[in-house]
Amino acid sequence: MAALAAPIRLSVPGTLRYRALAVRLVAEAARLVSGSSRKDPNDNLANDVRDPFDTAVVSAFAEIFNNVAIHAYKRHGGGLIEVAITPTDRELIIELTDDGAPFDIDEVAPLPSDLDDTTLPEGGMGIHIAKTMLDEMTYEPGPPNLWRLRKVLTAAVSNGRS
Amino acid sequence: MASPFDVQRRDTETTLVVRGSLDINTAPPLAEEIDKIVAGRPKKVVVDLAGLDLIDSSGVAALVKLYKGVRSGGGTIAMTGVRDQPLAIFKLLRMDKVFNL
Numbered sequence: 001m002a003a004l005a006a007p008i009r010l011s012v013p014g015t016l017r018y019r020a021l022a023v024r025l026v027a028e029a030a031r032l033v034s035g036s037s038r039k040d041p042n043d044n045l046a047n048d049v050r051d052p053f054d055t056a057v058v059s060a061f062a063e064i065f066n067n068v069a070i071h072a073y074k075r076h077g078g079g080l081i082e083v084a085i086t087p088t089d090r091e092l093i094i095e096l097t098d099d100g101a102p103f104d105i106d107e108v109a110p111l112p113s114d115l116d117d118t119t120l121p122e123g124g125m126g127i128h129i130a131k132t133m134l135d136e137m138t139y140e141p142g143p144p145n146l147w148r149l150r151k152v153l154t155a156a157v158s159n160g161r162s
Numbered sequence: 163m164a165s166p167f168d169v170q171r172r173d174t175e176t177t178l179v180v181r182g183s184l185d186i187n188t189a190p191p192l193a194e195e196i197d198k199i200v201a202g203r204p205k206k207v208v209v210d211l212a213g214l215d216l217i218d219s220s221g222v223a224a225l226v227k228l229y230k231g232v233r234s235g236g237g238t239i240a241m242t243g244v245r246d247q248p249l250a251i252f253k254l255l256r257m258d259k260v261f262n263l
Contacts, residue, residue, distance in 0.1 A: 016187055048215060055247045062218050066186045115260050117233055120226045125219035125255060132254050 008085040014073040014098055016066070022083055023062050026094065029085045030057040033092045033153055056133040057092055057151050063126035064096055064147050072100025072145060091135075094149040102141035167192050174205040178228070181213035184221030184248075193224050200231030207232045212243025217251050229261065 010025055012018035027049055031037070036051035049058050068081055082097040108127045112119040131137050136150040166188050170177040176199055184192065199207065209225065225241070232239040241261045244252060252258045 019185070019187060020183075050246045052250070055250050058216070059218070059247060059251060062185065062216075066218065066220070070186075111255065115256055117230055120230060120257070120260065121255075122223045122226050122230075123219075125222060129219055129251060129254060 002089045003086065010083040011080050013077050014069055014079045014081045014100060015077040016069045016075070019062070019065050019069065022065055022081070023058060026061045026085065027054060027058050029087050030054040030092060032087045053151065053153055060130040060133040060137070060149055061094055063130040064149065067103060067126055068096060068098045068100065071103045072098045091150060091152045096147040097144045099143045100145065102143070102145055103139065105139050167195065169195060169199065175208065176204040176206070177208045177210060179210040179213065183216040184214060184224065185216065185218040186220040189220040189224040193227065196224060196228045196231065199228065200235060203235040204232060204237050207237060207239040209239065209241045210243055211241055211248060212245070214248050215246070217248040222251060222255065
C-alpha cells in the first residue's frame, strides 16, 4: 500500500471555532485518496462533498472533532486537538489526539430500533454516524486521548477514481 | 455571504430554506428560528434542503426538533431537495423513510 504523502499534521485549539478549518483539510486529504474533484471549483468552504469516500471521511471526522471540543474540552478549549492524516492509495487513517477529559464511549446508547415521532433522536447520534461511516474506529482514553479513524477505498466508494 | 437559512411565510405555508453547512456551529441560530416557526403552529412547513451541502448530528437534531414540533402542533412537514452528504446521513440514521426523502 503506497503512501501518497508523509503524514499530514494539523494542530488547532480544541474549540469549535477551528472545526471548519480542520474539516476542510480532511476533505482535501480524502480527495487525495478518492481521486474525486470538486464539482464547484470556487467552493472555498469545502462543502462540496459528493464522493461517497469523501462523504464518509468528512462526516465521521466532523463528528469526532465535535466530540472532542464538547466532551474533552467542555466547549472551553484549554488544550489542542492534534490531527494526523495518513493517506495511502487505498485508505485514509486519521488520528485525533487531545489532552482533555476522557470520553466514555461505552456509555453511548444505541439508536432506537423503530423511529417515529416519539423516538426520533435529538442527540446522541454523532458516535453512531462516525462508527457507521468508517471501516474502523478506535478510542484510547488518556490523557492523551486518541481517536483513530480508518476508511478504506473500495469499488463501492471510489466513484471519483477511474 | 448568503445567510445559511431564511424563512418565507405565505398564508398557511411556511418555507424554511437551509443552505451550506448545517452543523454544530450553524445549528444554534437555526434552532432559534425553529422555535419561532413551531410557536406559530403552522399548518404546513416545507424545508428546502436543495442548497444544503453538509450536515452533522447537531444539524439533524435541529431538523428533528422542527419535525416533531410542527407535527405535535397538528401541522404537516415536508423535506425537499435532500442530496449527497445530507442524504447519506439521513439514510444512515434511517430517517429517510420517516421524512419521506
